[in-house]
Amino acid sequence: MSGFTISRRQMLASSAMLLASTAMPTFGWAQTPKKGGRLVLAADSEPRNLNPAIVASNGVFFISSKIVETLAEASFDGKDGLAPRLALSWEGAADGLSVTFKLRDGVKWHDGKPFTSADVAFSALQVWKPLQNLGRTVFKDLAAVDTPDDLTAVFKFAKPTPFQLIRNALPALSSVVPKHIYEVGKIEDNPANNAPIGTGPFKFGEYKAGQYYRLTKNTDYWGKDEPYLDEIIYQVLPDRTSAASALEAEEIQLAAFSAVPLADLDRISKVPGLKVISKGYEGLTYQLVVEINHRRKELADLKVRQAIAHAIDKDFVVKTVFLGYAATATGPVPKNDPQFYTADVPTYAFDVAKANALLDEAGYRRGADGNRFSLKLLPAPYFNETKQFGDYLRQALAAIGIDAQLVNNDSAAHIKAVYTDHAFDLAVGPPVFRGDPAISTTILVQSGIPDGVPFSNQGGYKNDALDALIAKASETLDTTARTDLYKEFQKQVAADLPLINVAEWSFISVARDTVGNIANNPRWAVSNWADTYLES
Amino acid sequence: MTRALTLLRRRLVGSIFVLLIVIVGTFLLLEAAPGDAVDAYMVSTGGDAGMIELLRHRWGLDQSELTRLANYLWALLHLDLGQSVTFSRPIRDVILERLPTTLLLMVSATALSFGLGSALGVYAGARPGSFRDRLLSIGSLALYAVPGFWLGLVLIVVFAVDLRWLPIGGIETLASDKTGLDRAADIATHLILPVSALGFIYLALYLRMMRAGMAEVWRQDFVLAARAKGLSRRRIVLAHVARNALLPLVTMLGLQSAQMLGGSVVIESVFSVPGLGRLAQEAVAARDTPLLLGIILTSAVLVIVINLLVDIAYAFLDPRVGAGEAGT
Numbered sequence: 001m002s003g004f005t006i007s008r009r010q011m012l013a014s015s016a017m018l019l020a021s022t023a024m025p026t027f028g029w030a031q032t033p034k035k036g037g038r039l040v041l042a043a044d045s046e047p048r049n050l051n052p053a054i055v056a057s058n059g060v061f062f063i064s065s066k067i068v069e070t071l072a073e074a075s076f077d078g079k080d081g082l083a084p085r086l087a088l089s090w091e092g093a094a095d096g097l098s099v100t101f102k103l104r105d106g107v108k109w110h111d112g113k114p115f116t117s118a119d120v121a122f123s124a125l126q127v128w129k130p131l132q133n134l135g136r137t138v139f140k141d142l143a144a145v146d147t148p149d150d151l152t153a154v155f156k157f158a159k160p161t162p163f164q165l166i167r168n169a170l171p172a173l174s175s176v177v178p179k180h181i182y183e184v185g186k187i188e189d190n191p192a193n194n195a196p197i198g199t200g201p202f203k204f205g206e207y208k209a210g211q212y213y214r215l216t217k218n219t220d221y222w223g224k225d226e227p228y229l230d231e232i233i234y235q236v237l238p239d240r241t242s243a244a245s246a247l248e249a250e251e252i253q254l255a256a257f258s259a260v261p262l263a264d265l266d267r268i269s270k271v272p273g274l275k276v277i278s279k280g281y282e283g284l285t286y287q288l289v290v291e292i293n294h295r296r297k298e299l300a301d302l303k304v305r306q307a308i309a310h311a312i313d314k315d316f317v318v319k320t321v322f323l324g325y326a327a328t329a330t331g332p333v334p335k336n337d338p339q340f341y342t343a344d345v346p347t348y349a350f351d352v353a354k355a356n357a358l359l360d361e362a363g364y365r366r367g368a369d370g371n372r373f374s375l376k377l378l379p380a381p382y383f384n385e386t387k388q389f390g391d392y393l394r395q396a397l398a399a400i401g402i403d404a405q406l407v408n409n410d411s412a413a414h415i416k417a418v419y420t421d422h423a424f425d426l427a428v429g430p431p432v433f434r435g436d437p438a439i440s441t442t443i444l445v446q447s448g449i450p451d452g453v454p455f456s457n458q459g460g461y462k463n464d465a466l467d468a469l470i471a472k473a474s475e476t477l478d479t480t481a482r483t484d485l486y487k488e489f490q491k492q493v494a495a496d497l498p499l500i501n502v503a504e505w506s507f508i509s510v511a512r513d514t515v516g517n518i519a520n521n522p523r524w525a526v527s528n529w530a531d532t533y534l535e536s
Numbered sequence: 537m538t539r540a541l542t543l544l545r546r547r548l549v550g551s552i553f554v555l556l557i558v559i560v561g562t563f564l565l566l567e568a569a570p571g572d573a574v575d576a577y578m579v580s581t582g583g584d585a586g587m588i589e590l591l592r593h594r595w596g597l598d599q600s601e602l603t604r605l606a607n608y609l610w611a612l613l614h615l616d617l618g619q620s621v622t623f624s625r626p627i628r629d630v631i632l633e634r635l636p637t638t639l640l641l642m643v644s645a646t647a648l649s650f651g652l653g654s655a656l657g658v659y660a661g662a663r664p665g666s667f668r669d670r671l672l673s674i675g676s677l678a679l680y681a682v683p684g685f686w687l688g689l690v691l692i693v694v695f696a697v698d699l700r701w702l703p704i705g706g707i708e709t710l711a712s713d714k715t716g717l718d719r720a721a722d723i724a725t726h727l728i729l730p731v732s733a734l735g736f737i738y739l740a741l742y743l744r745m746m747r748a749g750m751a752e753v754w755r756q757d758f759v760l761a762a763r764a765k766g767l768s769r770r771r772i773v774l775a776h777v778a779r780n781a782l783l784p785l786v787t788m789l790g791l792q793s794a795q796m797l798g799g800s801v802v803i804e805s806v807f808s809v810p811g812l813g814r815l816a817q818e819a820v821a822a823r824d825t826p827l828l829l830g831i832i833l834t835s836a837v838l839v840i841v842i843n844l845l846v847d848i849a850y851a852f853l854d855p856r857v858g859a860g861e862a863g864t
Contacts (some may be wrong), residue, residue, distance in 0.1 A: 040710065047580070048622050057581045133583040188594070194624070205711075209623070209633060210810025233710055237808050241689060242705060249697045250705050275764045382579060411579040412571030412823050420575070440582065450585040454578040 033516055037534035041254035042243040043234035047210065051193040052175040053127040056134045058284060058432075061172075061526035062257065066215055067110075068177060068198030071101060071120070072170040074283040074435070074522045080167055081338060081435075083521070085528070086115070086176055086199065092163025096477040099155040107222045109178045110203045111379065116154040118484035121145035124155065124177035127187060129395075134439060138169045164479045168339075168436035171523055189280055201227035201530035208235045211236055221530065228533035240384075244268055253512040253534070256525040260510045261384060262323045272511050274307075278325060280519025284526070285334040285437060288317070288389060289444070290325075290500040291418065291427040295460040298373055299425060303362035305497040309348035310355035311400045312393065318503055321388045326505035331490040332441055334433050334504040342487040345494035355400045366401045374403035375425035380414055385505065386428050393428065420452040422460070431455050433504075436487050439507050442470045445498040461498040543847060547617055547767070551840045558836045559829060560605070566825045567601050573593035573621045573823045595621045608826065617833070618826040620817070626828040631812065635834065637707055641734065641798045641803070644727055646789065648735030650742055654785055657746020661781070662773045664751050673747070676740035688733040688806035695729060702729055704807035730807040734799050738792060742785055749781030756780075783854055790846035794839045 052064040075083035085102040107115040128135030146154040205214035213234040243259035314328040364372040379390025447462040473485035514535045659847040660669040748793040801813030819828040
C-alpha cells in the first residue's frame, strides 16, 4: 500500500497469486475438494421475497442463487464473460429480433419434475418481463418465446434488441422458476416466493425469522459430483460488529458483502485462520456518485459543477473513506468493466485554486462570511462509506466557499426526499453498474423519467444530445458500434457532469482458511456455490 | 377479593382509552415520517414507475391516511391485526413467534436486577455508610451509567470471543434439532450474556431504592421497639426493615417493565436475539405501519397487564392502598 516500494515478499506473493489465478482454471488446483460439511455464514438482512426472478437484487441472490439458477453465470475466463448454467449456448439473430437458447439436458426441479424450455418461456414472459425490477426494462420488447422442442427456447422481440445487452443481462436477470409451481394463482402471492423451488445445487430447507436460513444439498443436481457442501446456514446477524466477532469465535466461517466493516479488516486479517478476500465481486461494482439537482440555478451552471468536481480529492476519498478498497472513477462506467470502459474522457484533477477560479468566473463571489452560496447535501444512509463521503464532501465544498448543510435521513426517507420530493441540492448515491450501461446506468442521466423512480435521473437534468445518444445506443445491434456509442456516452457525461462519479468499490469477504473455491467468478457471492467446499 | 375486582374493572376501562391513544398516536407519528413501505422496499431493489404504482396498490398505500386508520381500527375491533407488508404474513403470527423470546429475556433480566439488586440493597442498607455500602453504591451506579450496547459488546468480546465460554448471540444453537431439556439448557446458555447486559443496568435502581427505603425504615419506632426487645440485628434487618422497604420496589417493578421493553430493542440487536424489539426496529426501517402498530399494541397490553398484576399484588401486600382505591 505504501507508494511504489514493493518488498521482495510482496512481489513473490503477488506473482504467486498471478500464477495461481492463471493456472487454476486450466489445470485445476492441486487441492481436491472435500465432500460434506456445513458452511455457516453471516447474513445482515432478511429478504422476505426470495424469488430472484421477481426481485433481482444482491440481497435476494445472496441466498436464492444457490437454489434457483440462471441461464448463464458470469465468468472470469468464459466467452463474453459468461459460463453456461441452465443454457448451454445462446445465439442472437443478425436482425436483433430473436435470441436462441439451447438448454441443458437432464436437469430436474427440486420436486423431481423435469426442467424444459416451457419453464424458460414462462419465466421470461410471465415473470421477468412484467414483474422483475430490472427485467421490466431489459425485456420490455420481448413478444414471445417459441419452444420448438424441450431443450430450445427462442426469444422473439417486437423491436430489434441488442444481443450484447441480453447477454450481459443473463447473470442477474435470467433466474428460471418452475412453470408447474407458478402457473396456478397469482405469481406474487405464490408460497414458493418464500420457499423457492429451483434447479440449483441446494434446496431450500427452512427459514426461522430473525435467526437463520437453512439450505440443504440437492442430491439430484446436474453438476457431476456437485455440490460438495451438505448444508449452508445463513445466520442472521443484524449488528454491524457481530460478524467480525462471530468469525473470531469460529461460530461462522464466512462473512461476505463486507459484513465485516472496512475499519476492522486490518485487525481481522491478522487473526490466525482467517483470510480477507477482495476478489469475487468484480461483476457487482457500486459507484460513489454525487447526484446534482439541476433545478438549483447555481448547479445548472456547468462551471459550478466543474468546480465541485475539481474540489473533490478522489485519491483521498479512496484512501480515507474506503481504506484503499476502492478505485477512483473517471465516468459512469467503472474501470473494471471489460467491455465498455474508456479512460479517454475529460478529467477533473484535484485543484482547489482552479475550483475557486471557476466559481468566481461563474459570478458566485465569496460573501463577507467567505461563503458563495449554501446548499443541502443528502448522503445516502445505506453504506457507512456513503455517509462518510458526505462528511468529506461538506469539508471539500467549504474549501471552495460552498456551505453545504448535511441532511441525514434513514433509507426510506432518503429515497423519498431525493427521488420523489427532489428536496435536495446535492446527494451522495451508490448506484450499481450491472455489466451493461443500458441496464441501470443510462437511466441516471436520461431525461423524461417519471417522478419517484429511485436510482434514476431525478435532478431535472435534460441534455437532448445525450438523450439522443442513449436512444441510438439502445437500438444499435452491432456490438462494436454499440460499445463505441457507450464510450461516447462516457465522454459526454464526464464533459457535462449531470452527476459526478467519484469512486468505484465492491465488497470484501472474510473467511476461515478451511473454506475452499472462494471468489472464483466475478459474482461469486451471488453465484450457486456448487463447487464451494470445506476442508475438515 | 372485591377489592381486586374493582381495581380490575377500573383499570380495564382506562386501558381501552390508553390503547386507543397509543394506536392513533403511533399511526400519526409513522405517517409523519417521510417515506412509506414502498420507498423502503425500493432501497434494495429499485424499480420503474409502473412497478412502484403496482406495489403501492397491492399494499393499500394508495388509500388516504384516514381510510387506512379507519380500516385498521375496524379490523382491530374484530381482533385482526392485519397483514404485514414486509413479511407477507398475518401480523398476529409474526408477533406470536417473537413474543416468547422477548418475554423470556425481560422476565429473566427483571428477576436478575430485582433479585440481586434488592439483596445487595439489603446487604448495603444493613450498615449504611460502611465500606461495603459505598463500594456497592459506586459499583452499581457505574453500571447504571454504562450504555447497554457497550456493556453487551464488552461481554461478547470477553466471554464469547476471547474466553469462548458462551455463545456470541442468538437464542439457541442454529439448526441443531435439539429437543426437551437439551434445548432448554441450550437456550439458557444463550440467554446468560443478554440477560446480564440488560439486567445489570437496572440493578442499581433496585439497589439504591432498597438501600434508601431501609435507611428510612431504620428510623421508625417499631425498629426501635424491636431493638429494645433485644432481637438480633440480623432478624431486625430481614424481618422488619427489609420487608417494609420492599414495598416501593414492587411499584418500581411495574414502572420498570416499560423501560425493560425499550432496553431490549438494543440488547436484541447486539446479541442477534430474534425478539420483539428487533422486529420493531425492522418495522420502522421498512415503514411497515401495521406491523409496528401490532408490536406497540402488544407492548402496551403487556405493560398494562404487568402494572395491573403489580397493583393487585400491592393491594394484598399493603392493605392501606387497596382500601383507599376501593373506597372512591
